Structure formats: structure tokens, C-alpha cells
Amino acid sequence: MQITRRDSIPLFEQILRTFDSRELSKCIIGTFPVRASPTSITSPSTSAPIQESSADNKSDTKKPSVLPHGELIIPGPSPLLPNPRSSNGKEERALVSLRASSSVNPAHIHSTGCAARLVRLERAVGGFTVVLEGLVRLRLNKFTSQSPYFEADVTPLPDKAVNKADQELQDQIVALRSTSKEFVSLLQSLKLPAPVLTQLQKFLDNVAVMPGQVVDLLMSTIESSLDEKIMILEAVDLKDRISKAIELLTRQIHVLKISQKVHDNVEGKLNKKQREFYLRQQMAAIKEELGEKDAGEDDEMTQIESRLAAVNLPADVQKAADRELKRLKKMQPSSSEYSVIRNYLDWLADLPWAKSSEDILDVEKARKQLNDDHHGLEKVKRRILEYLAVTKLQQLKGDVRGPILCLVGPPGVGKTSLGRSIASAMGRKFHRISLGGVWDESEIRGHRRTYVGALPGLIIHGLKKCEVNNPVFLLDEIDKVGSRGHHGDPSAAFLEVLDPEQNSTFTDHYLNVPFDLSKILFIATANSLDTIPAPLLDRMETITIPGYTYAEKLAIATNHLLPKQIRLHGLGETDVQVTQDALLKVATGYTRESGVRHLEREIGSLVRAKAVEYAEIQEKKEAGHSVLTEYQPLVSLDDVEEILGQEKFVNEVTERVAVPGVVTGMAYNGVGGGILFIEVSQMPGKGNLQLTGSLGDVIKESAQIALSWVKSHGYEIGLTNSPGQNVMEKADVHIHMPSGGTPKDGPSAGIAMVCALVSMFSNRTVPSTTAMTGEFTLRGLVMPVGGIKEKVIAAHRAGVRKIIMPLRNQKDVTSDVPVNVREDIEFFYASTIGEVLREAFEGRLMVRSSASTVVDSRM
Numbered sequence: 001m002q003i004t005r006r007d008s009i010p011l012f013e014q015i016l017r018t019f020d021s022r023e024l025s026k027c028i029i030g031t032f033p034v035r036a037s038p039t040s041i042t043s044p045s046t047s048a049p050i051q052e053s054s055a056d057n058k059s060d061t062k063k064p065s066v067l068p069h070g071e072l073i074i075p076g077p078s079p080l081l082p083n084p085r086s087s088n089g090k091e092e093r094a095l096v097s098l099r100a101s102s103s104v105n106p107a108h109i110h111s112t113g114c115a116a117r118l119v120r121l122e123r124a125v126g127g128f129t130v131v132l133e134g135l136v137r138l139r140l141n142k143f144t145s146q147s148p149y150f151e152a153d154v155t156p157l158p159d160k161a162v163n164k165a166d167q168e169l170q171d172q173i174v175a176l177r178s179t180s181k182e183f184v185s186l187l188q189s190l191k192l193p194a195p196v197l198t199q200l201q202k203f204l205d206n207v208a209v210m211p212g213q214v215v216d217l218l219m220s221t222i223e224s225s226l227d228e229k230i231m232i233l234e235a236v237d238l239k240d241r242i243s244k245a246i247e248l249l250t251r252q253i254h255v256l257k258i259s260q261k262v263h264d265n266v267e268g269k270l271n272k273k274q275r276e277f278y279l280r281q282q283m284a285a286i287k288e289e290l291g292e293k294d295a296g297e298d299d300e301m302t303q304i305e306s307r308l309a310a311v312n313l314p315a316d317v318q319k320a321a322d323r324e325l326k327r328l329k330k331m332q333p334s335s336s337e338y339s340v341i342r343n344y345l346d347w348l349a350d351l352p353w354a355k356s357s358e359d360i361l362d363v364e365k366a367r368k369q370l371n372d373d374h375h376g377l378e379k380v381k382r383r384i385l386e387y388l389a390v391t392k393l394q395q396l397k398g399d400v401r402g403p404i405l406c407l408v409g410p411p412g413v414g415k416t417s418l419g420r421s422i423a424s425a426m427g428r429k430f431h432r433i434s435l436g437g438v439w440d441e442s443e444i445r446g447h448r449r450t451y452v453g454a455l456p457g458l459i460i461h462g463l464k465k466c467e468v469n470n471p472v473f474l475l476d477e478i479d480k481v482g483s484r485g486h487h488g489d490p491s492a493a494f495l496e497v498l499d500p501e502q503n504s505t506f507t508d509h510y511l512n513v514p515f516d517l518s519k520i521l522f523i524a525t526a527n528s529l530d531t532i533p534a535p536l537l538d539r540m541e542t543i544t545i546p547g548y549t550y551a552e553k554l555a556i557a558t559n560h561l562l563p564k565q566i567r568l569h570g571l572g573e574t575d576v577q578v579t580q581d582a583l584l585k586v587a588t589g590y591t592r593e594s595g596v597r598h599l600e601r602e603i604g605s606l607v608r609a610k611a612v613e614y615a616e617i618q619e620k621k622e623a624g625h626s627v628l629t630e631y632q633p634l635v636s637l638d639d640v641e642e643i644l645g646q647e648k649f650v651n652e653v654t655e656r657v658a659v660p661g662v663v664t665g666m667a668y669n670g671v672g673g674g675i676l677f678i679e680v681s682q683m684p685g686k687g688n689l690q691l692t693g694s695l696g697d698v699i700k701e702s703a704q705i706a707l708s709w710v711k712s713h714g715y716e717i718g719l720t721n722s723p724g725q726n727v728m729e730k731a732d733v734h735i736h737m738p739s740g741g742t743p744k745d746g747p748s749a750g751i752a753m754v755c756a757l758v759s760m761f762s763n764r765t766v767p768s769t770t771a772m773t774g775e776f777t778l779r780g781l782v783m784p785v786g787g788i789k790e791k792v793i794a795a796h797r798a799g800v801r802k803i804i805m806p807l808r809n810q811k812d813v814t815s816d817v818p819v820n821v822r823e824d825i826e827f828f829y830a831s832t833i834g835e836v837l838r839e840a841f842e843g844r845l846m847v848r849s850s851a852s853t854v855v856d857s858r859m
């Protein structure tokens with residue numbers, strides 16, 4: 001067998017240098033063993049045939065056949081190493097270690113080596129990687145030649161079979177097994193590739209049979225110096241090898257334990273943020289390398305600085321912005337705090353600190369625009385024009401405080417659309433803030449920046465959207481703002497927003513710097529004033545928009561709603577014409593509301609029906625078919641029922657037959673007025689009173705008062721035959737107000753209840769077209785009530801022709817109720833219940849003494 005070494009060729013040196021130490025340790029490598037001629041290495045085409053040193057198979061020391069299974073073969077041709085072919089197609093290699101690296105002479109070569117098989121040869125950066133598999137130990141006996149190659153006689157040193165009787169060896173094997181198990185379990189925690197571990201595990205299972213090979217394998221996996229490797233290689237004796245291996249293994253286990261601990265510590269410290277930062281840095285480097293670097297990324301700071309400079313921040317805000325900018329510059333972009341500050345600065349840079357839109361202060365033009373958009377609503381329009389005129393006059397002084405208007409009225413009377421039209425008349429931006437269901441103060445004022453995901457409130461959001469600091473803000477449904485929520489009182493936040501004295505320094509919790517809101521024109525809308533807290537109401541100028549009469553609705557429908565619907569449905573102005581009769585029928589027969597929203601919807605239905613007709617005829621014409629009847633744009637009274645179906649509402653009171661015990665009352669709630677019936681009946685009993693119909697405490701008390709008064713005056717008004725007789729001696733009374741689902745409250749049904757009770761006990765009727773409202777005292781006085789205008793208009797709509805009400809409400813009728821309504825209704829004003837009863841029963845009630853005397857005598 002030959003051992004070759006060609007030390008003068010740099011290529012080999014190169015290969016030696018590039019041996020990967022881990023791979024190297026898989027086998028034991030020493031002098032390079034390729035047996036090939038120098039020329040064949042530099043030029044494979046000239047490779048010399050392999051020289052078999054000997055064909056003598058008998059000698060253990062000389063024959064390759066003694067090597068296990070004759071596996072010393074370099075399989076296949078390699079680009080680097082010529083395919084050495086021996087006569088029998090096999091190639092043998094033996095590896096021994098050099099004692100010193102460069103100068104090669106026999107003294108530098110270790111006497112123990114290893115026969116090996118070439119497993120892989122790979123081209124690597126700056127050289128080659130050779131993977132060899134050790135097969136058997138061999139001892140170098142003597143060099144037979146040194147030139148051009150080292151050639152030597154060797155003796156293979158295969159491991160002896162394990163002697164089971166050797167107790168010392170057996171003990172050593174047990175120790176080896178437990179040490180190597182610990183070692184493998186540590187490797188597992190280091191997350192080595194699974195195949196490597198399974199292979200190791202399999203090998204360990206065989207430790208009792210082939211301890212020598214297990215040791216060799218384990219030694220190739222641990223970190224050890226070349227000297228230590230050689231020491232193991234030279235330990236031909238099993239016991240010697242195992243004890244040396246256990247020593248090295250124990251050391252390795254110790255090292256692994258320490259490194260595991262260090263790894264855990266470092267892992268803990270290298271938290272998510274640091275890793276992110278590291279990755280981002282890498283990403284930036286990769287982008288830069290690829291030439292994809294975003295030009296804007298670098299100057300993010302410069303950008304934000306210039307944006308902040310452009311918005312002209314007030315001095316104190318500028319200070320805060322500078323402070324935050326300074327902090328931002330010191331931070332890692334990946335930290336969460338960075339993005340919080342970044343967002344904050346973005347908000348500062350996006351707000352219109354000094355940007356206003358130019359007002360159109362042309363009063364005449366504004367008047368025209370307001371009149372074009374809305375019919376009636378004179379009070380509001382006048383107030384807006386006043387504001388414009390004052391602004392124009394004071395413009396030079398530059399200190400105009402916008403009024404804070406609150407439009408109050410039932411739904412659909414045009415409060416919201418009026419706000420929009422005011423904005424366009426003044427040439428301002430418009431922003432609607434819907435406040436219905438806002439329960440949290442921070443929705444108005446924002447969250448403090450300490451909260452995760454904090455943002456400014458609705459006011460600052462609106463300003464950012466408008467991009468100017470003088471828009472018209474419509475605070476829609478301010479009466480629906482929830483108070484006493486879990487997180488502060490939102491209506492309290494409005495105390496600051498809507499106070500002209502304070503709102504120039506409004507501080508949103510998120511911004512934490514003041515913003516001047518005084519240039520904003522605030523318009524609030526509400527259905528009712530009852531739920532608006534008094535201090536808030538005090539800050540606003542309320543303008544009531546009552547419900548519309550039929551005449552007003554007709555005008556609105558003709559001039560606004562119909563043209564709007566025609567336009568929305570893509571038809572020409574003259575394509576749909578609706579007669580006044582037809583429009584009035586839609587208003588009276590298909591809607592029952594204070595506003596015009598339903599009316600608009602019904603008109604929409606009319607227009608849609610016409611649009612279908614129009615489109616069908618057009619299609620036929622386009623297809624060349626003959627058209628029997630031309631398109632008719634007119635919608636007449638008769639067409640209405642055909643298109644909209646049967647009338648939904650009939651006149652409630654005129655249709656109703658008067659019966660004893662039933663009286664028409666008048667009601668008003670936030671969404672408008674209406675009539676309500678009070679029904680009373682009696683039954684055998686013991687004088688109890690039963691009340692039904694979702695009644696509140698106040699209205700229940702009114703019923704008690706009414707009943708007490710009737711009981712105590714039964715004789716005077718002819719209900720009993722003697723003064724001491726109880727009208728309810730053997731009877732119970734039940735008072736009911738229909739529409740049980742609607743809650744009712746308030747004292748204004750007092751006189752109507754008295755009339756209903758008297759009507760039942762006397763068995764006389766009150767005409768159903770007579771309605772009444774008024775609070776009643778136990779002494780028989782009639783007290784004034786609210787909502788007169790809405791009540792009267794709604795009663796008129798329902799067909800009431802006579803109204804009895806407190807004398808002190810007379811001024812409300814003359815000032816608020818439209819003339820055409822007043823003309824249709826007969827009003828009677830009363831200050832005592834006697835007057836009410838006389839008028840309600842039209843003198844048909846038998847009164848023993850004059851009602852006023854009745855009352856007076858008890859005073």
C-alpha cells in the first residue's frame with residue numbers, strides 16, 4: 001500500500017487549508033493522500049495510471065485487501081482529482097497527520113493514521129472542501145519511498161471484539177453510555193438538525209457492541225484540538241480510548257452547559273425590539289445594496305420639520321413640537337414610542353393653525369342663497385344675515401366672535417340642511433358632527449397620549465378634515481349626547497367648546513396644546529331642549545323651528561322637494577309635473593309628521609313611478625315599436641292613489657264619533673305635536689282608580705287631582721243628587737290613554753281628564769273636534785302649558801276645530817301659530833275649570849251654581 005504526499009503543489013496546500021474543521025473531524029485527516037502524478041493534478045487529462053504498490057494479498061501489512069471491505073475508493077471522476085484507476089478499478093488512500101505543517105519529511109508524519117474513503121469533494125470559496133470517511137486505524141511501519149511520493153508499509157489496526165468478561169471494560173462502557181447520553185441531550189437543547197441527532201442516537205444504542213466506533217464518532221462531534229484527536233487516534237487499546245474519550249466528553253458537556261446558560265441570557269436580553277432594529281438595519285443595508293433605497297426615508301425628520309414650519313404654529317405649540325422633535329431624533333424608528341411621537345407630530349402638522357377660508361360677506365347674495373335653499377325659516381335666516389352684516393362691519397377690528405346657534409325642532413324640518421346652506425352662503429367649509437349616542441367625554445376631547453392608540457377627539461378630527469380653522473360645525477342632535485357616562489360627561493366637554501370666552505384656548509387631551517376654536521361657526525341642532533343641560537343651553541342662542549302647516553308643506557314640496565327628486569331621478573325639469581291638489585293629498589293622506597321627510601319620500605315614489613313610465617316609452621320608441629299613448633308628465637289627484645296606494649291617514653278626530661267618557665287631549669314631545677284621546681270608564685267596585693297607557697308620575701298625579709276634584713264637586717256640577725253623596729260610591733274608575741307603547745307624562749292633560757270624568761259620570765259627550773290642553777290645580781285653576789304652537793298645528797292637521805286652553809297661553813297662539821291655522825280653529829281661553837266645562841260641553845252640563853263660584857267658594 002502506498003501513502004503519497006505531494007507537498008510542492010500549492011493546490012494541495014489550498015485544499016488542506018480549506019478543510020472545514022467540523023467536516024474534518026468526521027474523519028481523521030493528515031497528509032494528503034491522493035496518489036496521482038503531479039501533472040495529473042494540474043492537468044487531469046494527463047493523469048497517470050494508478051500504481052498499485054503491491055498485488056500481494058497475503059501480507060497483512062502490505063495489502064489493501066486487509067482494509068475492511070476494500071472500500072478505499074474514490075468514486076466517480078472529480079473535477080479536481082483525476083479518477084485514478086487501478087487495475088481492479090479500486091483506489092486506496094491512507095491518511096496520516098503531519099506533525100508540522102509545511103516542510104514535509106518522514107519525521108513530520110505521525111505514525112498512526114487512518115484509511116479513508118472520499119465521500120465528497122466540493123468547490124468552496126478560495127479552495128475546496130474534502131469530506132472523507134475514516135475506515136480503519138493503521139500504523140505506518142516504514143517509508144518505502146519518498147520521491148516523488150511518500151510510500152510506506154502500513155498495518156491496519158481494526159478494533160478488537162468486546163470481551164464481555166472484562167468487567168473493567170464493561171464498567172467503562174456503562175460510564176461512556178451515560179456520559180454520551182447527557183451529551184446528546186445537551187445537543188438536543190441546542191436544536192441541532194434532527195437527522196444528525198437521530199444518527200447519533202442510533203449509534204449510541206450500539207455502544208455495548210462497538211464502543212470503539214462510538215468513541216470515534218463522538219470524538220468527531222466534540223470540540224477538540226488536533227493533538228487530542230491524534231491522541232484518540234493513537235489509542236488503539238479500547239479501554240485507553242474510552243477513558244480518554246470520557247474525559248474529553250465530560251469537558252465538552254461542561255462547555256455546552258456554560259454556553260447554554262450564556263445563550264439563554266443573551267437571548268433574554270436581545271428582546272424583540274432589538275431584533276427588529278437589527279433586522280431593519282439589515283433590510284436597509286440590503287435595499288441600499290440593491291439600489292432600492294427610498295430617497296425619502298433618510299430625510300423623514302427634515303420632512304416633518306418643514307411640514308411643521310409650513311403650518312405656522314403658535315409660539316407655545318411650536319415649543320411643544322420642538323421638544324417632541326428632539327426626543328424623536330434620539331429614538332430608534334422601530335420603538336413604539338417613536339411611532340407615538342411621530343403620529344403626534346403628524347397631527348400637529350396636519351391641523352389648520354393659521355389657515356382660514358375667505359368669507360363671502362355679501363349679505364344680499366347670502367340672503368338669496370338661503371331663500372333658494374329653504375322655504376320659510378325666517379328667524380334663522382334673519383339671524384344668519386345679522387351675523388354676516390356684523391362680521392363685515394367688524395372685519396377691520398378682526399375680533400368677531402361667531403354666535404353659537406341651536407336650532408330646535410321636530411325631525412325633518414330642515415335643521416341639518418339649513419346648516420349646510422348657511423355654510424355655502426358664507427363660502428365656508430361645512431362639517432357635521434353627529435352627537436347621537438356619544439357617551440364618552442374623550443370622544444369630544446380625545447384621549448391622553450398615555451393611552452395605547454390614543455387619538456384626538458371629534459372637534460380636532462373635524463378641523464383636520466376641513467383644513468381651515470373657520471368652518472361651520474354642525475353639532476347634530478346635541479340633545480342626544482349622553483351625560484353621566486362611565487368616562488366623564490361629554491356635555492361638560494361642550495361647555496368649553498361652546499363658550500366664546502374659553503374656546504380660543506380649547507385643549508384637546510391628545511394634543512395637550514391649546515387650539516383656537518373661536519373662528520368656527522357652531523350650529524347645534526336638537527329635537528327638544530329638555531335633555532340639554534342648563535349650563536350648555538345657556539351658552540347657545542336657541543331658534544325654534546316648529547313643524548310645518550299644510551300650506552307650508554305644499555310650498556316646500558312645490559319649490560324644493562319635487563324639483564330635487566326630479567333631479568335625483570335623472571329626469572328633466574318638465575318631465576314630471578304634480579298638481580297642487582295631488583301634492584296636498586300626498587301631504588295630508590300619506591304623511592303625518594311635523595317635518596317633510598316622509599313627504600319627500602312619497603314624492604320620490606311619485607317621481608319614480610313616472611320615471612319607469614318614461615323609460616319604458618323611450619325604450620319602445622328606440623326599438624322602433626309604435627307607442628299607443630305618449631308619455632304624460634302630469635300627476636293628478638286621481639293618479640296619487642294609483643301610485644301610492646290607499647291613503648294611510650284619515651282625519652283622526654272628524655272620523656271619530658263622540659262618546660261619553662272620551663275627550664281629545666293635545667300632546668307635544670320632542671318629535672312634534674299630536675292629539676291624544678283620554679278614555680274613562682267605570683265599573684262596579686269600591687271607589688278605586690286604575691290608570692293605564694304608559695303614564696309617568698306627573699300625569700298619574702294629574703289623574704288623581706282630576707278625580708278628587710270631580711268627587712268633591714259632584715253635586716255642584718250635577719253628578720249627584722245631594723252634596724254629601726260620593727259619585728264613586730259603588731264604582732271603580734279606569735282612565736286609559738291609548739298608544740300604550742308610547743310613554744306619556746306631564747301635567748298638561750289635567751283639564752282634559754276632568755272633562756273625560758265628568759263626561760262619563762254625566763253621560764254627556766264632548767265633541768271629538770274639540771281638543772283641550774292645560775294644567776289643572778286642585779282648587780280648579782287652569783295653568784299655562786308649553787309647546788302650544790306644535791300642539792295647535794298638529795291638532796289642526798288632525799282635524800280639530802275648537803281648542804280650549806289656558807288664558808295665559810293666549811299670547812303663544814297670537815305670536816306663534818300661523819294665521820291660516822288660526823283662521824280654521826276656534827280658540828277658547830279659560831282660567832278656571834268651570835269655564836272649561838261650560839265650553840267643552842257647550843252648555844249641556846247641568847251646573848247647580850256657576851262654575852267660577854264653585855271654584856271661588858273653595859278658594
Ligand SMILES: Nc1ncnc2c1ncn2[C@@H]1O[C@H](COP(=O)(O)OP(=O)(O)OP(=O)(O)O)[C@@H](O)[C@H]1O
Nearest residue numbers: 373374375410411412413414415416417556560596
Ligand atoms: N323649509 C324647507 N325648505 C326646503 N327643504 C326643506 C325645508 N325643510 C326641510 N327640508 C328638506 O327636508 C329634508 C330633511 O331635512 P333635514 O335632514 O335637514 O331635517 P332635520 O331637521 O335635520 O331632521 P333631524 O332632526 O331628523 O336631523 C331635507 O331634504 C331638506 O332639504
